[in-house]
Amino acid sequence: MVHVIYPFDHLNNGDVVPALEDLPTRDLMWAPAPHEIDPDIWPPPPDRDPAAWPSPTSVEHKGPPVMKSARNNPRNNRTADNKKTTGRNATTSQRKTSDVRNPRINTSKGHSAKTKDTSNKENSNTKDKQDRDNNNGDTDDEKHKEEERRFEPPSAVDGDLVDMLERDIVQKNPNIRWDDIADLTEAKRLLEEAVVLPMWMPDFFKGIRRPWKGVLMVGPPGTGKTMLAKAVATECGTTFFNVSSSTLTSKYRGESEKLVRLLFEMARFYAPSTIFIDEIDSLCSRRGSDSEHEASRRVKSELLVQMDGLGSATDEPAKVVMVLAATNFPWDIDEALRRRLEKRIYIPLPTQEGREALLHINLREVKVDPEVDLRTIAKKLDGYSGADITNVCRDASMMSMRRKIAGLKPEQIKQLAKEELDLPVTHQDFMEALAKCNKSVSKGDIQKYLTWMDEFGSS
CATH class of the missing domain: 3.40.50.300 (P-loop containing nucleotide triphosphate hydrolases)
Incomplete structure (x- = not known):
C-alpha cells in the first residue's frame, strides 16, 4: 500500500516533509513489464502491418453547414464582405431571434402554405371530377375501395x-x-x-x-x-x-x-x-x-x-x-x-326452332356454304341435345381440313396456309358429321324425367 505524502515543507509538529520532486515516479512504484525482463520468453508485440493497419490520418474539423436565411429585413442581412471578415455564420439562437423579431416572415409563410393547400384542393377536386366523368360517376378511390371490400371471417x-x-x-x-x-x-x-x-x-x-x-x-x-x-x-x-x-x-x-x-x-x-x-x-x-x-x-x-x-x-x-x-x-x-x-x-331437349337457332349460334364464327339448308339439318337432329348439336357442328367444320391434309407428311402440313384450310362448310360435311355423331339421350330417359316432373314438378 502506497501512502500519499503531501509536499508540505513543515508540519505543525515541526517534522520536515520531502519536496514534490523527491517523490517516487511511476517507474519506481511499478515493476517492469515481463517482456522488459526477459524478451526471449515474453517477446514484444509485433508491429502492425501498414497495409492492413494504415496510419491514422488527421480529420479536418468542419463547422455546421451554412443555413440560408429567408429574412427580408436588410438590417439582419450580411454582405459577402462581412462574411469574409467575421468568418462566422449565424447561430441557431440568432436565427430564432430574428424570426421572432420579424413577424412579417411568418405571415408570408402561412399565406404561402394556404395558397398551396388551396391549389392542392383545387387540383384534387378537378382530378376527382375527371375520374367521375370517365368512370360513370365513380372515382378511382371509390373503385379501389369497392375492389378492396372483402369478407372477413368471424374467426x-x-x-x-x-x-x-x-x-x-x-x-x-x-x-x-x-x-x-x-x-x-x-x-x-x-x-x-x-x-x-x-x-x-x-x-x-x-x-x-x-x-x-x-x-x-x-x-x-x-x-x-x-x-x-x-x-x-x-x-x-x-x-x-x-x-x-x-x-x-x-x-x-x-x-x-x-x-x-x-x-x-x-x-x-x-x-x-x-x-x-x-x-x-x-x-x-x-x-x-x-x-x-x-x-x-x-x-x-x-x-x-x-x-x-x-x-x-x-x-x-x-x-x-x-x-x-x-x-x-x-x-x-x-x-x-x-x-x-x-x-x-x-329443361327439355331443344325443339325444331331451338335446334335451328343452335346451328346459327355454333356456325357464326365459320364460313357456311350458301347452299346449306339449316332447317333441313335441324329436322335431322331431332332427339339431339344442345351439346350433341354442338359436337355435330364442330365435326362438320373440320371436314374440309381433314380432306386437305389427307396423305400429307407433317412437314407439308406445317407449310399449308390458313386460307387453304379455312373453307366453307358444305351440306356434305353435315351429312358425314351426322353419320359419325349420334345422340346421347334415349327415349326411356326422357320418359323418366317427364314422370318425375308430373309428380314433383313446380314450374
Whole structure:
C-alpha cells in the first residue's frame, strides 16, 4: 500500500516533509513489464502491418453547414464582405431571434402554405371530377375501395378456408347473356321471375310475394342448365358462386360443415348472390341409406339449415341469396332438399326452332356454304341435345381440313396456309358429321324425367 505524502515543507509538529520532486515516479512504484525482463520468453508485440493497419490520418474539423436565411429585413442581412471578415455564420439562437423579431416572415409563410393547400384542393377536386366523368360517376378511390371490400371471417382460424372459397368459387359476371342460349323460352321466363325480377323490383317482392329461395333445374345432360345459371348471374349482376361436391369436402372432421356455413356467410356478405350447385344429387342424396357416411349426413344437415333455417332468415331485399341447383338424377335428391328448392323447372331437349337457332349460334364464327339448308339439318337432329348439336357442328367444320391434309407428311402440313384450310362448310360435311355423331339421350330417359316432373314438378 502506497501512502500519499503531501509536499508540505513543515508540519505543525515541526517534522520536515520531502519536496514534490523527491517523490517516487511511476517507474519506481511499478515493476517492469515481463517482456522488459526477459524478451526471449515474453517477446514484444509485433508491429502492425501498414497495409492492413494504415496510419491514422488527421480529420479536418468542419463547422455546421451554412443555413440560408429567408429574412427580408436588410438590417439582419450580411454582405459577402462581412462574411469574409467575421468568418462566422449565424447561430441557431440568432436565427430564432430574428424570426421572432420579424413577424412579417411568418405571415408570408402561412399565406404561402394556404395558397398551396388551396391549389392542392383545387387540383384534387378537378382530378376527382375527371375520374367521375370517365368512370360513370365513380372515382378511382371509390373503385379501389369497392375492389378492396372483402369478407372477413368471424374467426381468424377460418381465414385459410375463406381464401380457398374465394379463390375457387367466386366468379363475377360470367358474361353469358340470354341471347347466347337458344330456345328454352319457358325456362328463361321462370328464372327471370324467380331471380332477376326481385332484383329489379324489390318493393313488390315482399311478404307472400317474396322471391324463391331455391330453384332446381332438371333435365337430361347437355340441355343448357349450366349456361342458364351463368346467364342468371350475368343478367341480374349478382356474385356467382359455382359450387361442386369437391369444394365442400374436407378430410378433417367438422371442416366440411364449416365450409358450408362460410359459403352462405360469404354469399350474404357479397349479396345479392347466386349459389349454383351443379350435380346436387352427388352432394345431397337421400338420407338414411345404407351407403351414407356420417360426414356426408352432417354436410347435408348444415346445407339444409343454411338454406332454410333461423340463421338464413333476413328481411333485407338487398341481402338475397339465391340457391340454383342442377341435376340429371332428380329422383335421388333428399326430400327435405326438394322442399327447399321451391321452383323445380324441367329443361327439355331443344325443339325444331331451338335446334335451328343452335346451328346459327355454333356456325357464326365459320364460313357456311350458301347452299346449306339449316332447317333441313335441324329436322335431322331431332332427339339431339344442345351439346350433341354442338359436337355435330364442330365435326362438320373440320371436314374440309381433314380432306386437305389427307396423305400429307407433317412437314407439308406445317407449310399449308390458313386460307387453304379455312373453307366453307358444305351440306356434305353435315351429312358425314351426322353419320359419325349420334345422340346421347334415349327415349326411356326422357320418359323418366317427364314422370318425375308430373309428380314433383313446380314450374
